[in-house]
Amino acid sequence: MSTVVSIVIYGIIMGGVYGLIAMGLTLQYGVGKILNVSHGEFLMLSAMTSCVLVQAGVHPLLTFVICLPAAFILGFVLNITLYRWLRKFSKDDATFESNAMLMSFGLYFILSNIGLKLWGTLSKSYQFFNYPAKILGTTIAVNRLISLGFAVVFIVAFFLFLNKTRMGKSIRATSQSTAAAAMMGIRINRTMAICFGAGGLLAAAAGVLIGMSFSPTSQIGISNTVIALIVVVLGGMGSIPGAVLGGVLIGLVGQAVSFIDSSLVTVVYYLMIIILLLLRPKGLLGR
Numbered sequence: 523m524s525t526v527v528s529i530v531i532y533g534i535i536m537g538g539v540y541g542l543i544a545m546g547l548t549l550q551y552g553v554g555k556i557l558n559v560s561h562g563e564f565l566m567l568s569a570m571t572s573c574v575l576v577q578a579g580v581h582p583l584l585t586f587v588i589c590l591p592a593a594f595i596l597g598f599v600l601n602i603t604l605y606r607w608l609r610k611f612s613k614d615d616a617t618f619e620s621n622a623m624l625m626s627f628g629l630y631f632i633l634s635n636i637g638l639k640l641w642g643t644l645s646k647s648y649q650f651f652n653y654p655a656k657i658l659g660t661t662i663a664v665n666r667l668i669s670l671g672f673a674v675v676f677i678v679a680f681f682l683f684l685n686k687t688r689m690g691k692s693i694r695a696t697s698q699s700t701a702a703a704a705m706m707g708i709r710i711n712r713t714m715a716i717c718f719g720a721g722g723l724l725a726a727a728a729g730v731l732i733g734m735s736f737s738p739t740s741q742i743g744i745s746n747t748v749i750a751l752i753v754v755v756l757g758g759m760g761s762i763p764g765a766v767l768g769g770v771l772i773g774l775v776g777q778a779v780s781f782i783d784s785s786l787v788t789v790v791y792y793l794m795i796i797i798l799l800l801l802r803p804k805g806l807l808g809r
Contacts, residue, residue, distance in 0.1 A: 533774035539728045557622070563743040590723050634741075758805030
């Protein structure tokens with residue numbers, strides 16, 4: 523029983539982090555049609571930066587105030603420069619989408635090598651509420667419970683932002699029809715830039731949470747990008763609720779398989795995607 527409880531709790535904790543990463547990626551693709559392969563590098567830079575800041579004496583919670591705005595600004599600037607230029611000179615949407623993915627590969631190599639140059643291959647970590655708590659007979663580190671709490675807060679806040687604010691309505695309208703949104707007076711370029719920046723912010727939030735609970739390295743970016751892609755496909759391309767649902771499912775499955783054999787986790791992930799693509803190509807909540 524304690525093993526089942528442990529799998530469920532740790533699965534939900536990881537699912538919250540995966541959901542954050544996937545929400546950012548599906549926002550960037552759902553609105554701007556940019557399949558951002560460099561998405562995980564925003565997480566990596568944030569995780570490593572937060573660890574370095576805490577080791578330098580900054581309170582762990584203050585790293586949110588530093589890392590998240592920095593990630594948003596970086597994503598916003600990249601969109602209004604590189605991707606806007608690329609969109610301008612692409613002959614159609616399909617050409618832009620393929621070229622944007624190729625450009626994101628370039629950004630991946632640049633950002634990952636920046637991380638490698640700054641921090642090498644060694645892991646970074648710090649102590650923050652790193653003591654055990656008993657839940658239903660299972661021992662859980664308190665810092666991971668705190669990470670789950672923050673993940674839930676960010677997810678709820680983002681849902682409220684999308685559904686209750688004027689900008690959120692503009693984002694939803696743009697994702698449904700760019701032409702119709704433009705006819706209604708929505709500034710499409712600004713909305714797309716904000717979406718790309720917000721996607722980077724959500725990845726950075728996940729990065730800070732990973733730095734709070736684990737020992738990240740400069741090489742964690744690509745693996746988290748792959749997980750985010752799997753979660754997005756599982757939940758449904760462009761579906762924010764699907765990203766959260768997919769993240770929780772992947773977290774639970776990953777923890778359950780890790781209990782049996784950790785080397786099989788990635789294999790099971792891809793088997794899930796293959797089966798889903800055969801039975802429901804649009805994902806669980808895709809339309």
